[in-house]
Amino acid sequence: MVEKLSASARATLAAELPHWLLDGEHLRRSFRFGDFVAAFGFMTRVALLAEKADHHPEWSNVYNRVEIGLTTHDAGGLSARDVALAKAINALVVQ
Numbered sequence: 001m002v003e004k005l006s007a008s009a010r011a012t013l014a015a016e017l018p019h020w021l022l023d024g025e026h027l028r029r030s031f032r033f034g035d036f037v038a039a040f041g042f043m044t045r046v047a048l049l050a051e052k053a054d055h056h057p058e059w060s061n062v063y064n065r066v067e068i069g070l071t072t073h074d075a076g077g078l079s080a081r082d083v084a085l086a087k088a089i090n091a092l093v094v095q
Contacts, residue, residue: 002075010078017086025077026058027070027086031093039064042092049088055081 005013013022021028033039039061046068050056058069070086072079 002072002079002081004072004075004077004079005083009080013083016083017090019090020086022078023069025071027078027082029068029086029089031066031068033064033066036063039066042066045092046089049092050085053081053085053088055085057085 010022013020013027017027019029031039031042033042043059043061043066046057046059055072058071060067068089070082071077072081
C-alpha cells in the first residue's frame with residue numbers, strides 16, 4: 001500500500017517543487033501554452049508519463065491552459081508518487 005507523505009516531507013515540497021501549490025491533499029499547477037495544440041501536446045506527453053507510472057492526474061484543459069492536480073487516492077492524500085510525477089511533469093517544460 002502507498003503511504004501518505006509525512007509532515008516533514010510535506011514541509012519540503014515548496015522548495016522541491018517551487019511551481020506547484022500545496023492545496024490540502026493535492027499538488028496543483030497551472031500551465032499556459034501558445035495555443036490549444038501546444039497544450040494538448042503537453043497533455044499527451046503527461047499522459048504517457050502517467051500511464052507508465054500507473055498514476056493518473058486530475059486535470060482540465062481550456063484552450064491554451066492546462067490545470068493539473070496530483071493526489072494519491074489509495075493513500076488518502078499526497079504520496080511520493082505525486083512528488084515523482086510532478087518532477088517528471090516539470091522536466092517536460094522549460095522552467
